[in-house]
Amino acid sequence: MLLQLKQVSLSFAGNTVLHDVDFGVEAGRIHSLIGPNGAGKTSMFNVITGFYRPQQGDITLDGERIVKRKPHAVTRMGIARTFQNVRLFREMSVLENVMAGQHCRTKSGALAAILRLPSQRAEERQILETSLECLDFVDLLGQQERLATNLAYGHQRRVEIARALATEPKLLLLDEPAAGLNSSEKQSLIELIRRIRDERGVAVLLIEHDMSLVMNVSERISVLDHGSLIAEGDPHTVQNDPRVIEAYLGQDEEELAL
Amino acid sequence: MSEPKPTPVTAPDGQEPRPRNLFQRLYAAFESPGRRRALHVVILAILIVTPWISSQYTTVILTNALLYVVLCLGLNIVVGYAGLLDLGYAAFFAVGAYTVSILTQQFGVNFWAAIPFALLAAALAGVIIGGPTLRLRSDYLAIVTLGFGEIVRFTARNLEITGGASGLSHIPEPSLFGWHIDSSIDFYYVFVVLAVVAYVASQRLFDSRLGRAWLYVRHDEDAAEAMGINRVATKLAAYVTGAIFGAIGGIFFSVNLGAISPESFSFQQSVLILLAVVLGGMGKIPGVILGAFIVVLGPELLRDFGTLRLLIFAVLLLLIMLFRPSGIWPEKRS
DSSP states (O other), X not given: OOEEEEEEEEXXXXXXXXXEEEEEEOTTOEEEEEOSTTSSHHHHHHXXXXXXXXXXXXXXXXXXXXXXXXXXXXXXXXXXXXXXSOOOOTTSBHHHHHHGGGGGGOOOOHHHHHHTOHHHHHHHHHHHHHHHHHHHHTTOTTOTTXXXXXXXXXXXXXXXXXXXXXXXXXXXXXXXXXXXXXXXXXXXXXXXXXXXXXXXXXXXXXXXXXXXXXXXXXXXXXXXXXXXXXXXXXXXXXHTOHHHHHHHHHHHHHHHHO | OOOOOOOOOOOOSXXXXXXXXXXXXXXXXXXXXXXXXXXXXXXXXXXXXXHHHSOHHHHHHHHHHHHHHHHHHHHHIIIIISOOOOSXXXXXXXXHHHHXXXXXXXXXXXXXXXXXXXXXXXXXXXXXXXXHHTTSOHHHHHHHHHHHHHHHHHHHHHOTTTTGGGOBOOXXXXXXXXXXXXXXXXXXHHHXXXXXXXXHHHHHHHTSXXXXXXXXXXXXXXXXXXXXXXXXXXXXXXXXXXXXXXXXXXXXXXXXXXXXXXXXXXXXXXXXXXXXXXXXXXXXXXXXXXXXXXXXXXXXXXXXXXXXXXXXXXXXHHHHHHHSTTOSSOOOOO
């Protein structure tokens, strides 16, 4: 297992958000996390990436503990993420946004920058080359000088993915990457996710509500409901699992009852 | 974690909006590298020639303006780039000045040998004040830095080694390879060199990995953290770098005047430096330099108005901020 969660529990002021979650992502897999609204999917991302600290449980990446580490340390260890609502750096260019990802892979400080040491210049070149390569990978080469927030929404999502790839991760977490995309953009997102795994060897864990996309792209699916994992398996198994159907249908019945 | 609402800005595929008003067009004219280089040469030539064609009074005022350029560029790293409101910047200025003065005057240390100690002291002061407080939100940080500035001033006032309220005098003038730096023109040129170094250093910093990290953290701390940027370390680096700029200003300020007192490092001093940064345009190097010159030269140019000059200067500043709220030469790219 690349990523392993063991009995992770998280609660806010007595409200249980995650309850004894055991969960794993294998290296080189495309794995989806689904579940009704409020099931705790984004909270789980925040726990994995160090934004939330679970009250209980252990999380490891490649056997190394990552629980209780700061988000920047988790990223350095090899987990990158995107946000549910695109969070690009405003008033900065597409290229500058992507360059942010390379920060944790470089180390020049103030003095090296002021003196323009050869090592610093080599690092800056490396940052530039890697960032351009990541932009090329998401098919946005040629847009690098534009302000990130001036791009079309679908392109902004791609910039965010390029920025995450620039951290050179082992595992990429995508939080609802298809939200707000039209059907042709969704199609190219599916291709992009596959290429991230096939060409870069990066495992992908995604949260997504678009079921046709999830069923199409995932090799493994985990279902979260009320903070507990209720099912896991390949798309076909999960689709026919009675507990999953109930979790999703249960919602509808409540709505009908109203 | 509070996430801002998504704002899908869908711009038509094409060019960025073109500069519209007069200011923007004027500034855009200096964005091209060729013209900027030409401007650098012209400004440097003016700086070199000025003391030979103007009075000693002008030279002294310009020296002061150049000191402010160094201080403002330093504060700009903290306020303009990292977005940390610092109301006690004069403290670092004081640490630099006092360290060098005490070492040279009371312990007979050579001026140049004393500089590293002064820089170290300023960096240490930056870590001491920054370490525990940089987790605070900006407005709380402003109060803490204000307090820190006052603590440094009162400490200088009450210690024997700092000369108490009357401060230190007879600070020996430095010499460099047999050149005894003592006349006002000598010091003018020293400050020209310092200002140029501060300018080049700022430019290079902002064009680097660390400079970009300051912007990322200022724009969105969470997204920056998610990209692997340690926000506390990044802010601390801004604080320490700013402190060192301030200390360099203080070091040469003390030997230029030959005497320092706690009142040289008052809260007003901090506010004046901050004023220049905000007035010129936070985060924009040429704007900040312009702000430094305005803050120093403004009251001098208005000397004919006698007692009214500070009032008129204040009204002018208010008008500038009213019509150019993000500074005269703002860092705005959208």
